[in-house]
Amino acid sequence: MADTAALENSxxxxxxxxxPASLLWAAFEAGSVAGAVELREVPFLTMAGIRVDxxxxxxxxxxxxxxxxxxxxxxVRSIGDTAALWLGPAEFLLVxxxxxxxSLGGEIPRALTDALGDAxxxxxxxxxxxTTLELSGPRARAVLEKGCALDLHPxxxxxxxxxxxxxxxxxxxxxKTAEETYRIFPRASFAEFLGRWLLDAMREFASTEVP
Amino acid sequence: xxxxxxxxxxxRDETEFHYGGQAHVPYPENPADLTDRxxxxxxxYRDNTKGAFxxxxxxxxxxxxxxNMLRDTVTYDIQAVYPMGQLRPATGTTAPTVTSPVSPExxxx
Numbered sequence: 509m510a511d512t513a514a515l516e517n518s519x520x521x522x523x524x525x526x527x528p529a530s531l532l533w534a535a536f537e538a539g540s541v542a543g544a545v546e547l548r549e550v551p552f553l554t555m556a557g558i559r560v561d562x563x564x565x566x567x568x569x570x571x572x573x574x575x576x577x578x579x580x581x582x583x584v585r586s587i588g589d590t591a592a593l594w595l596g597p598a599e600f601l602l603v604x605x606x607x608x609x610x611s612l613g614g615e616i617p618r619a620l621t622d623a624l625g626d627a628x629x630x631x632x633x634x635x636x637x638x639t640t641l642e643l644s645g646p647r648a649r650a651v652l653e654k655g656c657a658l659d660l661h662p663x664x665x666x667x668x669x670x671x672x673x674x675x676x677x678x679x680x681x682x683x684k685t686a687e688e689t690y691r692i693f694p695r696a697s698f699a700e701f702l703g704r705w706l707l708d709a710m711r712e713f714a715s716t717e718v719p
Numbered sequence: 720x721x722x723x724x725x726x727x728x729x730x731r732d733e734t735e736f737h738y739g740g741q742a743h744v745p746y747p748e749n750p751a752d753l754t755d756r757x758x759x760x761x762x763x764y765r766d767n768t769k770g771a772f773x774x775x776x777x778x779x780x781x782x783x784x785x786x787n788m789l790r791d792t793v794t795y796d797i798q799a800v801y802p803m804g805q806l807r808p809a810t811g812t813t814a815p816t817v818t819s820p821v822s823p824e825x826x827x828x
């Protein structure tokens with residue numbers, strides 16, 4: 509990024525952005541139950557949709573950032589904070605921190621577009637397509653199980669797995685980042701609905717358990 | 720709720736899938752030569768099989784890939800899942816015969 513003035517201007521504009529679930533931030537804080545289940549939004553993560561044959565040369569070039577592209581359903585490949593999620597046999601979602609976006613001085617998705625070059629495939633900036641809700645705590649699985657038909661038992665759904673599925677009746681990607689932490693990617697227009705749905709599902713854990 | 724075995728993602732709920740109708744309906748080789756009746760039959764006429772039925776499905780909230788499935792329309796038993804473009808596999812099993820024909824409302828005919 510040679511044009512520092514443009515970058516400064518772009519950073520200034522970023523401060524005016526509002527994330528899809530920002531109107532629920534106070535509710536997330538009030539609805540979180542420390543030691544049981546907590547919910548927050550991780551706004552503005554950089555995301556890029558990649559469609560490429562993972563076995564080809566272009567696939568290998570695009571996989572460099574994440575240690576290769578994932579090969580099967582559920583697989584996530586990552587290096588540091590940058591991860592590639594499997595969405596389909598030739599479709600992947602690259603997730604990186606907000607600062608990695610080229611409008612903030614990073615190099616995604618520009619570097620990916622360059623890596624693809626003239627080869628068959630596609631790289632699309634999807635940063636504004638989805639938002640990220642982070643659900644964590646020992647009861648996070650119990651909350652998700654109210655509206656997700658996947659087998660979420662840790663024996664089956666291990667940390668470092670991401671699946672595209674339905675949560676609370678809406679399509680979303682569910683990524684288990686740690687043993688008790690889940691990242692949920694709903695589309696921006698579903699963020700408020702899913703946020704409220706999760707808050708409702710979390711409510712019982714705020715009360716003392718009835719034996 | 721059907722539990723459909725997606726060839727890419729494994730068994731998932733039916734609500735994650737999109738139904739694509741009867742499989743193996745070839746596009747006419749020379750559509751211009753068809754009479755109106757033949758064209759209408761290609762567009763709108765489909766089998767209404769009682770028993771094993773080959774149909775197309777798409778895993779719309781998962782891997783977004785299309786596949787073919789052989790499903791029994793009486794028992795809902797999924798007999799085979801096979802890729803698009805492949806010929807319909809032979810089925811050893813046929814739909815069990817219903818001894819007393821009963822209408823959907825439950826009245827015996």
